[in-house]
Amino acid sequence: MKLSSAAPSAARLTSSLRDIGYDFVSAVADLIDNSISAGASDVAVEIEFAGPDSKVFIADNGSGLNARGMTEALRFGSRRGYGSGDLGRYGLGLKTASLSQARRVTVVSRPADRKRAIWRALDLDLIAEFDDWVLAEYPHDQAVARSEEMLGAGTGTVVVWQNLDRVLPASGAEGGWAKRRFEVLVDKTKRHLAMVFHRFLTGENKAPRITIRVNGDKVQAWDPFVRHEPGTQQLATQRFELESAAGVGAVQLRRYILPGKRTFSSVDAFESAAGPLNWNRQQGLYVYRENRLVQWGSWAGTRGIDEHTKLARASLDFTSTLDEVFNINVAKMRVSVPAQLKQMLDRPVSELCILADRVYRRQNADTVDADPDDDVVEREDKAPMSGPLSEVGLALKSAAIQSGDYEGFKKIMGIIRDQHPELARGLGF
Structure with missing residues (x-):
């Protein structure tokens, strides 16, 4: 059998992978997954506006990377394995998340067996120039120096995003609009991380407890x-x-x-x-x-x-x-x-929604109390009816769930809605 290489164009593929589906906050969250996998207990996110030289730092106090580990971390489709309980999956996260926002990602790390940090960069401009899967070790610049400060004397890793072409506007990167965008991103990042990692922030459900700070502010679990x-x-x-x-x-x-x-x-x-x-x-x-x-x-x-x-x-x-x-x-x-799971969920989810519907209607028996920001706001002339008839409707729904024949009951509700719309509305169907 004769084999020949069909390696993809590095320039073309890396450019395509930028649009895999991340937004800014989800890209930051993906890097924090790596920090948790590295055993970090503290993660610091710094979103710094400096016009075209703006940068993002994601630093942790995890186990750090040696030279070989750093090469694997920056390899598309890492060769490392993923075991049960690992937050990683495809070996693409650090690269695709970072490059979705920036043209250069630099990793600065210090493992336990090294006194000095090591660093490597994945640079889209360099990959485009050589059309090859290359890493660069740039001179000790300000970003690396700042990363070493963030590492302190212990182990850990800092990921730096530079040339933020997906974050900064194409023109006016030094203007007030760009600065305000960064301020909004700081707030959105705090809210997103508070939600996505809320179990890790509290140590709930046997999750390893971590502290996350964004621009110096400690993130509180939501x-x-x-x-x-x-x-x-x-x-x-x-x-x-x-x-x-x-x-x-x-x-x-x-x-x-x-x-x-x-x-x-x-x-x-x-x-x-x-x-x-x-x-x-x-x-x-x-x-x-x-x-x-x-x-x-x-x-x-x-x-x-x-x-x-x-x-x-x-x-x-x-x-x-x-x-x-x-x-x-x-x-x-x-x-x-x-x-298969959707079928299993139908009954318990329907029961939950029926009971939540009851709480909502009792809260709004006199006036409709919907938020103006919500997608659906009931008008007063279409407010849900309350009283004995609606209680009958809720009782019928609950009984149908308990009997295990809620699918048949939904068909009955459909017929009543078609043939007796006013009655259906009164019953809450």
Whole structure:
């Protein structure tokens, strides 16, 4: 058999991989995954505006990298293996996340067996010039010096983004608009990391506890389920098993009904619980892989977003052994809930939404209390009806779920909506 090489063009492929699906905050989060995998307990993110010389530093106090490890870290499709519980997956994250925002990424690291830090850079301009998979060791410049300061005397790694062509505007990089954009990015990054890594920030569910600081400010965990609120209700936990090529994996569903606005401990607490996407779009399934939040803001195809179920949120946990089943993407921002699991989720999710609907309607029996920022706002002339008839509707839905024949009941609801719309509205169908 005769073999010949078909190596891809380095210039063309690296350019294509820039558009794999990251935005700024998800790219930062992907690098923090690496920090956690390296055993870091402290991560510092510095987003520094300096016009065209603006930089981003992501520093940790993990185990650090030797020369060979650094080459592997900057190799597209790293040869290192990924075991159970590892936040990594494809060996692409550091490169694709960094280059989605910048044209040069420099890694500065000090392992335990070295007194001085080592550094290497992956530079798109250099790759385009040689059309080859090359790394550069640039002279000891200001970025490297600053990275060494951030490392201090211990072990750790600093990733530096330079030539931020995807962050800075093509023209006017020194202007006020560019500076304001950086200020917004700082705030968005804090909010995103507070949500995605909230279990790591508190050490919940056996996750290794870490501290994250953004421009010197310590990030406080944002709990999507506001379990500290006295009015939050938790339903019975559900556990499912799925088969994969790696074996049988467990999936756990925890369901929560958040308090209505009137029963929150404070107005500020209610506003905080709305989350980055606001109330309607923050409802749904929060999907966690190895305690790291990877998807939120929908019911993953099991049902649609509804104003009346905005108080319903649920966590869905799976381990890395089920990665192929959930078809997790490179950016770790999206999963596909398998059809088999969707069927299992239908009944407990429907029960959650029915009970959350009841809490919402009781809160809004007199006036409709929807946020103006939400996607769906009921008008007064179309406010949900309350009273004995709506209670009958809720009781019927609950009974259908408990009987195990909710699919048949949904068909009945459809017929009533078509033939008796006013009655259906009164019943809450």
